[in-house]
Amino acid sequence: MLVGVVGKPNVGKSTFFAAATLKDVPIADYPFTTIKANVGIAHIVTECVHGEMGVKDTPRNSICVNGKRLIPVKIVDVAGLVEGASAGKGLGNQFLDDLRQADALIQVVDASGSTDLEGRKVPAGTHDPLRDIEMVEHEFDLWMFGILKRDWEKATRSLEQAGGKIVEHLAERLSGLSVTFADVEQVLLRLRFRTEKPSQWTDDQIMQLVVETRKLTKPSLLAANKADLPTSPPNIRRLKDTGREVIPCASEAELLLRRAAEHGLVGYTPGDPKFSVREEQKLSAPQANALRLVDERVMKVFGGTGVQDAVNRAFFDLLKAIVVFPVEDETKLTDREGRVLPDAFVLKGGATALDLARTVHSELAEGFLYAVDARTGMRLAADHVLKNRDIVKIVSSGKRG
Ligand SMILES: Nc1nc2c(ncn2[C@@H]2O[C@H](COP(=O)(O)OP(=O)(O)OP(=O)(O)O)[C@@H](O)[C@H]2O)c(=O)[nH]1
Ligand SMILES: [Mg+2]
Incomplete structure (x- = not known):
């Protein structure tokens, strides 16, 4: 599963992407900073099952922090989209090509209204972000229309x-x-x-x-970015009035917090509604000031930066993704090496026990006999539809079974 980060130029797509992946990508205050798509690994967060099962876990493919499991997922940040892009304007069709494989989209919008339709800077509050959404979706449609209309x-x-x-x-x-x-x-x-x-x-x-076809195969949500700026709140309300799923986002604040957390300066887990300063004496005056602003203008107003929430919702709400924990010993909840709840896999909603086997290893799927629900001990057939946070053992005649 792949989620695309889209929008007109200069709205903060790459900032959102960098905050979600901690990947160093070009960010600047002018249109078309991004030319080549950036692919990176973000994480979705779900309550870990180790607490409920009363065990201490030893994660391998994912991370467990404060009772939450962070599971890697792929996202792609593409070039900005302008009116006429489907016909080659701006960076043209290329970014649309970069979105081909996306299963869902996070459309980043400059909620502060401080960039025009082409992403150039204008006085804050003078541009209506609602226009951008229509433009972006229409260009996408024109592009798909062009593909179909060819002969x-x-x-x-x-x-x-x-x-x-x-x-x-x-x-x-x-x-x-x-x-x-x-x-x-x-x-x-x-x-x-x-x-x-x-x-x-x-x-x-x-x-x-x-x-x-777009609505079905590229479902999207709106990340109302630059929410920290004073002109954003009224626009966020108007965006919500359209009935769309809107998440106020402060990508720059999230990037700051994650980098500060990486350096041990603050205590912060992505998605948290607040952070704590760890090493006050190590902060420079501008750093301390920036953190104070994040607290006042973002955390206290929106209850978080919204970035993790947007990534989570893209997977859990738009794609109906589930997280499943495969184990080899359904009583100890371990793998062959004795690691407790080592892996967590993200599967599409509707995924079956056999789909899980395929994701873990093709040999497991080929020799699939049955699966076991570790919570109930019940046997599950190949076509059994799994639920979020299921813990499953797969019994297979394959070598790895
Ligand atoms: N105030 C504020 N500024 C932000 C936020 N996120 C991004 N910016 C600023 O917006 C400008 C554009 O950011 P980018 O991430 O390069 O935007 P982009 O959408 O990737 O731009 P292109 O690649 O040119 O399409 C930069 O100056 C960022 O610092 C935010 O949450 N708040
Ligand atoms: Mg960019």
């Missing part, structure tokens, strides 16, 4: 003559965008288009198809 008439006519299925044609055209056959089928069912005569579909209909 549409020729392709659909020959399809009709050969008795082929439009679902297959569409799924094939969009397969590079992480769109499946089942996705297209679902969209067409909802739209009730005449599937036997696609050559007669109007451009409006094809656009409708695109919009529905």
Whole structure:
């Protein structure tokens, strides 16, 4: 699963990305700072199961901090998107190509209204961020529309003559965008288009198809960034009034806190509503002042920086992801080497016991016999749908079983 960080230029996408991954990427106060996409590892946070199970864990693929399990996930930060990008303006289509594999999007918005539609600086509060959302989504749609319209008439006519299925044609055209056959089928069912005569579909209909496909296959939430600035709160309210999922974010504050925590200057776990200063005497005056501002303008107002919340919600809400703990000994909750609850895997919502086996190791899946729910001791079949925080042993005839 991959989540893309998108938006117009200069809204703080790379700052958000850097705060979520602690990867050093270019950040600057002008448009098109990012040219090449940045891929990095963020973490999603869930209550660890070790407390509930009364054991002390020894994590391997993830981290356990203060009872919370932090599990690695992939995110990508792309170049800024401007009006006309789908037709090559700005950095053009390239960033859209970088989003092909994304399963969900975090759309970063400059809630302070201090950058225009193209990302240039303007006096704070003078630009309406609601316009940016429409622009970004419309460009995305135009791009997908362009992919479908490429020799549409020729392709659909020959399809009709050969008795082929439009679902297959569409799924094939969009397969590079992480769109499946089942996705297209679902969209067409909802739209009730005449599937036997696609050559007669109007451009409006094809656009409708695109919009529905985007909503289904690239669900998104809004990260209302630069929330620390005084012009942001009214815009955040207006963004929320649209009915969209909006998370006030202060990416710069999160970056500051995570870096300070890395150096042991503050106590802070991503997602916490507050932080504590550890080594007051080691802070320079500007550092101390910056931390005071973060406390006053972000933590006390929004109850956190929002960055971790946005990453969590992209996976848990948009993708309905679940975290599952595989073990080899279902009573001791250990792996072969005796590590307690070593791994936590992120799976797509609806994932089965067999999907978990596949994720752990292909051999486990090939020889899959059954799984065991470590909490209840019950046997689970291959098609058993797993829940968030399940602890599961897989029994397999494969070498690793
Ligand atoms: N006040 C404030 N400024 C921020 C915040 N996040 C980012 N910025 C500033 O916004 C400017 C743009 O940040 P970037 O992260 O480079 O923005 P971007 O969206 O990646 O920009 P492009 O790559 O050019 O599209 C920088 O000056 C950041 O310091 C925030 O939470 N609050
Ligand atoms: Mg950038």
